[in-house]
Amino acid sequence: MADGMRLSRESLQAALRQRGALWAPNDAGHWSQVEALPELGPIRPRRPVKDLFTPPRREIARWKAGAGPAEIEPAQPDQTPGSVFGVRPCDARALLLLDRAFLQPSCVDPHYKARRENLLLIGVACQPGPNCYCGVFGFGPDDKDAVDVMLTPEAGGFVAQAGSPRGQAFLATVPAGAAVPLAAPRPGPQPEWWTGLPDPKALYANFDHPMWHELGISCMNCGVCTQYCPTCQCFTIDDESFKGEIQRLRIVDNCQRSDFTRMAGGHNPRQVAASRLRQRVLHKFSYIPTQNPGLLGCTGCGRCVDLCPLDRHLFADVFEIMKRINQEAERVA
Amino acid sequence: MNQSLRETVKRLFTEGKVKSVLGYREHPLSKAVVATLITRPEDADTLIFDDRCVQNLARALTRDLPLPVGIVVKGCDGCAVSMRITEGDFAREQIVAIAVACAGVRADGKTLDERCQRCEMHVSPLADVTVGDTSSLPKPEKTRAETIAKIKAMTPAERFAFWQKAFEPCTHCYACREVCPLCNCAVCVTDQNAPRWIEQTAKPSSNLMWHMIRAFHHAGRCVDCGECQRACPEGVPMHLLDLCLAEDVEELFDFKTGVKQGGKWPFLLFNPEDPDSWLGGPHRG
Ligand code: SF4
Ligand code: SF4
Ligand code: SF4
Ligand code: SF4
Ligand code: SF4
Numbered sequence: 001m002a003d004g005m006r007l008s009r010e011s012l013q014a015a016l017r018q019r020g021a022l023w024a025p026n027d028a029g030h031w032s033q034v035e036a037l038p039e040l041g042p043i044r045p046r047r048p049v050k051d052l053f054t055p056p057r058r059e060i061a062r063w064k065a066g067a068g069p070a071e072i073e074p075a076q077p078d079q080t081p082g083s084v085f086g087v088r089p090c091d092a093r094a095l096l097l098l099d100r101a102f103l104q105p106s107c108v109d110p111h112y113k114a115r116r117e118n119l120l121l122i123g124v125a126c127q128p129g130p131n132c133y134c135g136v137f138g139f140g141p142d143d144k145d146a147v148d149v150m151l152t153p154e155a156g157g158f159v160a161q162a163g164s165p166r167g168q169a170f171l172a173t174v175p176a177g178a179a180v181p182l183a184a185p186r187p188g189p190q191p192e193w194w195t196g197l198p199d200p201k202a203l204y205a206n207f208d209h210p211m212w213h214e215l216g217i218s219c220m221n222c223g224v225c226t227q228y229c230p231t232c233q234c235f236t237i238d239d240e241s242f243k244g245e246i247q248r249l250r251i252v253d254n255c256q257r258s259d260f261t262r263m264a265g266g267h268n269p270r271q272v273a274a275s276r277l278r279q280r281v282l283h284k285f286s287y288i289p290t291q292n293p294g295l296l297g298c299t300g301c302g303r304c305v306d307l308c309p310l311d312r313h314l315f316a317d318v319f320e321i322m323k324r325i326n327q328e329a330e331r332v333a
Numbered sequence: 334m335n336q337s338l339r340e341t342v343k344r345l346f347t348e349g350k351v352k353s354v355l356g357y358r359e360h361p362l363s364k365a366v367v368a369t370l371i372t373r374p375e376d377a378d379t380l381i382f383d384d385r386c387v388q389n390l391a392r393a394l395t396r397d398l399p400l401p402v403g404i405v406v407k408g409c410d411g412c413a414v415s416m417r418i419t420e421g422d423f424a425r426e427q428i429v430a431i432a433v434a435c436a437g438v439r440a441d442g443k444t445l446d447e448r449c450q451r452c453e454m455h456v457s458p459l460a461d462v463t464v465g466d467t468s469s470l471p472k473p474e475k476t477r478a479e480t481i482a483k484i485k486a487m488t489p490a491e492r493f494a495f496w497q498k499a500f501e502p503c504t505h506c507y508a509c510r511e512v513c514p515l516c517n518c519a520v521c522v523t524d525q526n527a528p529r530w531i532e533q534t535a536k537p538s539s540n541l542m543w544h545m546i547r548a549f550h551h552a553g554r555c556v557d558c559g560e561c562q563r564a565c566p567e568g569v570p571m572h573l574l575d576l577c578l579a580e581d582v583e584e585l586f587d588f589k590t591g592v593k594q595g596g597k598w599p600f601l602l603f604n605p606e607d608p609d610s611w612l613g614g615p616h617r618g
Contacts, residue, residue, distance in 0.1 A: 028502065028567075046566070056504065057534040193362050217355070217370040217393055222511035224566050227504070240532045251534050257507075259524050272397070305363075309512050309564035310388055313363035320362065 021082030048230030094230030123147030131302035135188030216274030225304035411457020412591025434465030
């Protein structure tokens with residue numbers, strides 16, 4: 001078993017400050033810049049860490065309103081070096097998926113890229129909560145695969161292990177503490193009735209199944225689930241003006257909104273609640289795993305379950321859908 | 334309760350009074366209470382009603398449902414359905430209100446919801462059938478006036494500062510709108526971009542604009558079901574503003590939302606006698 005390194009809070013904080021700016025979740029569960037390492041809650045904060053990489057509102061360019069050709073000033077990517085403290089494995093794994101969207105060689109988002117390159121991800125192992133389901137996706141609360149450093153809290157400090165070469169290099173800058181043997185990675189929680197991930201192809205084959213409409217009645221497409229989801233990545237472009245200056249913005253959008261697919265001519269291929277709910281399930285459990293083998297459209301953070309005002313439970317729904325599909329397939333066979 | 338609810342619903346189906354019923358079921362896996370639509374009498378056995386039935390199902394009524402549609406309603410929910418009929422969303426005969434005696438619901442599984450503590454209704458005024466014992470329902474523990482007293486006591490400047498701060502965490506996710514049974518505009522003002530009435534991102538000006546318009550559109554219409562408040566992922570106390578307006582509407586127009594079908598609905602009728610003190614008119618309120 002590999003060894004971890006014992007770190008005091010103070011020496012970690014000093015090394016992180018040495019490296020640059022520091023971000024962490026605040027009391028409201030939003031990511032903000034901090035001076036000192038805060039106390040963290042047991043699990044992921046209310047907002048996913050993606051807010052630092054692809055924020056809900058980002059300026060792309062600005063120009064002065066008026067006659068004549070506009071002088072367009074593109075926004076510059078933020079190159080501030082620093083670290084993000086308190087990243088949970090579910091949020092970090094979600095960034096791997098966002099990388100696919102925003103770092104595609106054919107179309108790199110320079111803002112996202114700058115953030116990814118400059119910010120060190122400092123993970124902290126969790127005490128799973130009632131709606132934590134990372135185990136469904138085969139990792140657990142101290143998973144280090146998507147962070148640079150994973151910390152397991154202990155009295156007065158942490159036991160640190162590197163998750164990446166960059167994290168390894170950072171740990172070399174911290175005054176070395178005692179080496180401690182690492183415990184085996186903890187398995188992540190999953191619902192007791194869960195039996196495994198659905199087959200992406202079988203889900204898609206049931207695109208026209210009436211069950212989507214049956215489920216549709218339990219969802220109001222409020223979009224909270226998608227807006228707080230660490231893997232959701234959709235955005236729209238909008239302009240805002242203030243005192244004669246116009247800002248072009250990239251702002252968060254989500255597939256649950258009724259106008260998400262509304263065309264200029266008024267036609268809307270996803271007219272009803274059921275079709276939007278189906279999009280959310282199929283995107284996460286069918287399209288993404290089909291197109292990106294090995295990547296997941298959901299990381300089991302459970303925020304959507306926590307926050308749904310209508311008490312819908314994504315995993316319970318997916319499980320019921322698959323059960324029905326399988327039963328019907330057996331009946332036919 | 335569950336037994337008589339299920340029998341009532343089966344009877345409505347067999348007597349041909351409904352083609353579908355909107356109600357509550359306990360999800361077999363998550364154990365959470367979710368909305369369900371049944372179209373066959375035998376499925377009535379999945380229906381439940383207890384203090385976990387927090388949602389207002391009136392938000393799920395659409396004309397695409399097999400009509401007439403039965404709907405399980407608490408007191409506040411029934412007022413919302415009534416309001417939607419009055420506003421012309423449905424003809425009276427398209428809806429069968431299944432009123433359940435509601436002693437209050439508990440979203441957190443423990444304490445009585447805030448709106449239930451001030452509920453004077455408990456049974457829907459719109460009721461085609463009534464289920465449960467309506468004789469021993471609780472009296473309100475507090476009034477709406479008490480809930481908003483703190484705000485009413487503020488000076489205009491204090492009030493402005495209070496609301497600005499209260500709206501600060503709003504992210505314009507519009508969940509409060511989506512769950513509201515009475516946010517029934519074909520295209521919400523905030524989704525329109527020609528002109529763009531409300532900017533889409535959170536900042537003091539757009540927060541104020543969104544919440545002001547939202548609240549005004551609910552004046553004399555909000556039934557205090559509390560869904561908007563429960564839906565907000567950021568805990569913005571936007572429903573307090575609805576309550577303030579409800580209090581004003583009741584005082585100025587002598588009107589309680591949803592209690593009666595028809596009548597002088599302030600938001601729907603122009604009346605030359607309407608108070609207009611804010612325009613400097615003769616009716617100083
Ligand atoms: S889902 Fe897993 S990784 Fe995410 S907060 Fe919960 S325990 Fe941690
Ligand atoms: S949070 Fe719940 S009601 Fe809202 S869109 Fe998601 S599943 Fe539907
Ligand atoms: S779908 Fe739900 S559980 Fe999965 S990552 Fe998104 S918010 Fe978390
Ligand atoms: S404004 Fe809020 S309390 Fe009023 S009817 Fe709508 S959801 Fe219910
Ligand atoms: S008040 Fe809450 S629910 Fe409504 S738009 Fe703002 S954040 Fe969303």
